[in-house]
Amino acid sequence: MSGRTLGIVLLVVGLILVGFGLNASHSVTDTVKEGVTGRYTDKTMWYLIGGAALIIAGGGLGLAGNRRTIGS
Numbered sequence: 001m002s003g004r005t006l007g008i009v010l011l012v013v014g015l016i017l018v019g020f021g022l023n024a025s026h027s028v029t030d031t032v033k034e035g036v037t038g039r040y041t042d043k044t045m046w047y048l049i050g051g052a053a054l055i056i057a058g059g060g061l062g063l064a065g066n067r068r069t070i071g072s
Contacts, residue, residue: 007061014054021047 024044
């Protein structure tokens with residue numbers, strides 16, 4: 001699997017995780033917890049943080065792709 005392909009896969013998975021996190025943030029449980037404590041649930045935070053990390057990593061790999069170094 002090339003670096004560009006892996007980057008695209010990570011980017012898509014990251015977008016899906018962020019989508020799950022945003023969807024979960026609108027649930028009754030998260031809305032009540034955020035109203036009381038000012039924070040989302042741990043599960044929602046992991047979706048958002050993990051998704052953002054995968055988007056950044058996937059974007060970096062996708063842009064870098066299969067760059068060749070001198071002498072390769």
